[in-house]
Amino acid sequence: MASFKFLKTDYQLNQLKNKFTTVWFAGKINGYWCMVSFESKECSITIGAHKEDSSKSLVQLLKEEGVLKKESITAKNATVTIKYKIPLLTSSNKKKFDEIIEGVTSVLKRNSFTTGGFLDGDNETSLSIYDIGSSYLYLTEAEYKKTVKDLESKKTENINTSENFLLGILGVIGVALVGIIAYVLAGMAGRYVWAIPVFLTAASFGLYKHLAKKISIFSAVVIFIFLTVSLFIGTFLEYTWRLYNFYKEEYTVTFAEILNEAPQIILQTPVIRSEFTRDMLINGAILLIGFAISCFSAYKSEDRFVQIKKVDNIK
Secondary structure: OOOOOHHHHOOOOEEOOOEOOEEEEEEEEOOEEEEEEEEOOEEEEEEEOEOOOOOOOHHHHHHHHOOOOOOEEEEEOOEEEEEEEOOOOHHHHHHHHHHHHHHHHHHHHHOOOEOOOOOOOOOOOOOEEEEEOOEEEEEOHHHHHHHHHHHHHHHHHHHHOOOOHHHHHHHHHHHHHHHHHHHHHHHHOOOOOOHHHHHHHHHHHHHHHHHHOOOOHHHHHHHHHHHHHHHHHHHHHHHHHHHHHHHOOOOOOOHHHHHHHHHHHHHHOHHHHHHHHHHHHHHHHHHHHHHHHHHHHHHHHOHHHOOEEEEEEOO
């Protein structure tokens, strides 16, 4: 993972508690309150920026100014967020961050954008950092109370929402089928098939929550069962294809014939049985880890489980 130590040394930002694998920093840069987070290959910079009666949206303004090129720009409430891929070299990483933060804040200053609470942009009241679900926000006391009220409403709605189990599971079955095909194709191509279980877990939970609207313990268990079965089928079909390629060199056989005999061949051939068991254990372990992370993340992202707490007072 790229180094962001310069955020402490050069920008005097405070490092906050990590959220899973996401590292967070907070502080003021060039007069604007900022939240900086990075995970794996992506960095996200959220800047508090507000202007009453602006004729142009902040996203439109930044695009017209041309200070950002391939970076993603989104605006929400009184903030603008820039996301970009982290360069491999530490020196290039710092240079990239410097260019973005200098370019964006200069545009904000030229166009008279102020900085304050991330919800309403209030800069007349003291701010605090609040830990909210998967992120951190700078909020005033009034914004905090407003956020709590809004969250309580979402929690009630989430609790009263019916889980569409059937539709969600149909989506998981679709992901499982794609996973089986991907596993076989990756194996045939000699690629690293360990990435397939990671894809299966992330895609399954994401799609299930989108279709079913919420996730329960029962549905999580069912998802895991489907993923385990799909992993076994994918591994079995990959080995069957290997056996088919081996036997067709000396015998006139069809894939269907090998498919029928594959279970017996795998069980009765020590070397093949050992390799098959090893692959199942490795990919099974990856699946289990991915499942645990995805399941926990899915539950934590449910509105009914989100908690808000103050992290630090800003002076």
